Amino acid sequence: MNDNNPYQPPQADVKPPPVPVGNLTLLAEPRALSAGAGLSWLADSWALVKSNLVVWVLITLALFAIQFVLGIVPVVGDIVSSLIGPVLTGGILMGVRAITAGDALRFEHLFAGFKENFAPLLGLGALTLGIFILFGIIIGGAFVGMNMDLMQGELSRPEDLLSGVNTGLIAVGVILLLLVMMLFWFATQLVALNNVPVFQALSMSFKACLRNPLALIVYSLLLLLLLILGVIPLLLGLLVVVPWIFASMYVSYRQIFLK
Incomplete structure (x- = not known):
């Protein structure tokens, strides 16, 4: 008996194909690794540092100098620092990728993110800034609310305020912070090195952390x-x-996302 139904709708594999990255391929789903992988990320990445140590030191000094200069500019400096953070990090990760491909690390890699994938990396920085501003508003509002309760006598002692903070606010804050960290943990690598759209990168990062x-x-x-x-x-x-x-950020991303 013929099981083919001429009226059955055609079925196709709608799963997106893997994205090639040089000689490597971005997996559609992140790998699940053992606990020992956390040690291997550091062990395997040391060779990438010691072989280019002088350039690494120069890049790090320049990065510290940039952060110092921005840090002495009130408000605006902090905003700019948050915005360009993923851009600078993305450029450095491009430099690590160059090392693994057999090329030399160059000082210019620090600024490579301004030439490649600049807009999405800047968008990632803006999203990070926005989330932490919102996070600060929520936490600050909770503190203000509890202070008002204390002034109105609803919380009769300072110990009541501290107890409320310890049992409620801190717990919620820690959970929210962990969730945000999971969203952004691998996002810069995915955007900078694989051209993954920002929100897709956040989703993939969260799944990899889980x-x-x-x-x-x-x-x-x-x-x-x-x-x-x-x-x-x-x-x-x-x-x-x-x-x-x-x-190690590059090595961990490579072990989890690439084949």
Whole structure:
């Protein structure tokens, strides 16, 4: 008996094809890795730093100088810093990609994001700024509301205010912050290196974080340890730790998203 139904609507594979990236391909779905991957991201990225250490130090010094200059400009400096943060980071990640392709890291890679994918990277910075402004308004409004309750006698003691903050506001704030971090964790890599649209990059980043919680926890704890060690010798260790972090950002993205 013939099972073909001439009236059945045609079926097609509507899943988008993988996006080629040089010799690598962007996966349609991010991989799920073991907890040990968090350690491998740092271990595998060290070679990308030590082979170009002098240029890395120059890039890091320039990055610190840019952030310092912007930091002394009230309000506007903070806004500009937030806007161009993904642009600068994207350029550095392009430099890491160049190293893995066998090319040399160049100082100009720091500004590569202004030439390639500038608009979406700037949009990512604007979105980040907007979310954290909204986040600040919500938290600030909650504090104002509790202060008003305290003044009106609804919260009779300061301890009541602190108790409310500890049990409610801090918990909600931490959860919201974690969700925001998950949205943006891999977003810059995807936009800068794969031309992924901003909102799609946010979705893919969130999904990748959901699939790799243990690896990200291990990685974050190791980063915290590295930052502490980098700060101890008069902040000089940051000249090595910061490039190492950028290199590990690329390695983690490559292990999760590329094949």
